[in-house]
Amino acid sequence: MQKIDDSKLKHVLMAECDYASLFGSNIAKHAQLMKFSPQEYIVKNQVKPDYLFYLVRGKAKLYDFLANGKDTLVDFFTPPCFVGEMELMDTKSEPFSVQVIDDCYCLALPVAKYKQQLLADPVFLRNVCLYLAHKNARNIKTASQNQGxxxxxxxxxxxxxxxxxxxxxxxxxxxxxxxxxxxxxxxxxxxxxxxxxxxxxxxxxxxxxxxxxxxxxxxxxxxxxxxxxxxxxx
Known part of the structure; x- marks a missing residue:
C-alpha cells in the first residue's frame, strides 16, 4: 500500500465518482488517496482494516479462507465501490481477503478517527445500505447466470x-x-x-x-x- 500525496489526482478521482455526495458532512475532504499494486491485499483475511476504502480505479477479488485451508473465490470489486464497510458496520464481522488484480486507487478514511461520525451520518448509512442491496442483487445475478x-x-x-x-x-x-x-x-x-x-x-x-x-x-x-x-x- 502506498499513500499518494497528489492533491490534484485525488480531487480528480473524487469528482469522477462524486465521492462527497456519499456523506452528509464535509468528511470527504479528510480522505487519503492510497494505491495498491497487483497481488497486494487491500484487506487481509481476519484482519480488521484500518480504513474505510472506496475503490475508484482498478479491480480486486474477494476470497474466503476456509477452516480446511482452502481459499474460495467469492466476488469481485470494480469501481466505484466500498471496501471494508461490513467491518465498519459490524464489529463482529470477520474480514475476507480482498486482493488486487489491476493497480487500484482507493479513497481511504481512517476508521479509528471517523467511525462514530460515519455511523451517525444518515446520508452515508443510506448509501451503504443501497450499496449492500446492489451487491446482494449482483450475487443473485451471478448465480442465475450459471444456469442461463x-x-x-x-x-x-x-x-x-x-x-x-x-x-x-x-x-x-x-x-x-x-x-x-x-x-x-x-x-x-x-x-x-x-x-x-x-x-x-x-x-x-x-x-x-x-x-x-x-x-x-x-x-x-x-x-x-x-x-x-x-x-x-x-
Whole structure:
C-alpha cells in the first residue's frame, strides 16, 4: 500500500465518482488517496482494516479462507465501490481477503478517527445500505447466470474480468467452484479456447491472443450485467 500525496489526482478521482455526495458532512475532504499494486491485499483475511476504502480505479477479488485451508473465490470489486464497510458496520464481522488484480486507487478514511461520525451520518448509512442491496442483487445475478449461459460464455467474461496486462492466471480449482462447474469441464473449455486461438498457454499461465473473440463470446453475459446495473440504479 502506498499513500499518494497528489492533491490534484485525488480531487480528480473524487469528482469522477462524486465521492462527497456519499456523506452528509464535509468528511470527504479528510480522505487519503492510497494505491495498491497487483497481488497486494487491500484487506487481509481476519484482519480488521484500518480504513474505510472506496475503490475508484482498478479491480480486486474477494476470497474466503476456509477452516480446511482452502481459499474460495467469492466476488469481485470494480469501481466505484466500498471496501471494508461490513467491518465498519459490524464489529463482529470477520474480514475476507480482498486482493488486487489491476493497480487500484482507493479513497481511504481512517476508521479509528471517523467511525462514530460515519455511523451517525444518515446520508452515508443510506448509501451503504443501497450499496449492500446492489451487491446482494449482483450475487443473485451471478448465480442465475450459471444456469442461463454456457460455460464458454461465462468463462470468456471471467477471463476478461480477471486478466491483467493481457494475461490470465487464476487457479482452475477456484474458477471451477466460482462458475459452478466441474474441474474437468473447465479444463476442457480452456483447452478449446487454446485450440481456437483465444488463449496461448505458457509457463506463467495464459496469454490472451484474441481479445475480440473472447468479447464476442462474452457479450451476452456483459449485456445482461449492464442491463442489471441500470435497473438497479433506476
Amino acid at each position: 449461459f454456457t460455460l464458454s460464455q461465462r468463462l470468456s467474461a471471467f477471463i476478461l474480468l480477471t486478466s491483467h496486462d493481457g494475461r490470465y492466471h487464476e487457479k482452475h480449482t477456484q474458477v471451477a467452484e466460482y462458475l459452478g462447474v466441474s474441474y474437468r469441464h473447465l479444463l476442457y473449455v480452456i483447452a478449446e479456447f487454446v485450440k481456437a486461438g483465444y488463449l496461448q498457454k505458457d509457463q506463467r499461465g495464459y496469454r490472451i491472443k484474441n481479445e475480440a473473440g473472447l468479447q464476442n463470446l462474452a457479450w451476452e453475459v456483459n449485456l445482461s450485467n449492464e442491463w442489471h446495473e441500470k435497473a438497479s440504479d433506476a
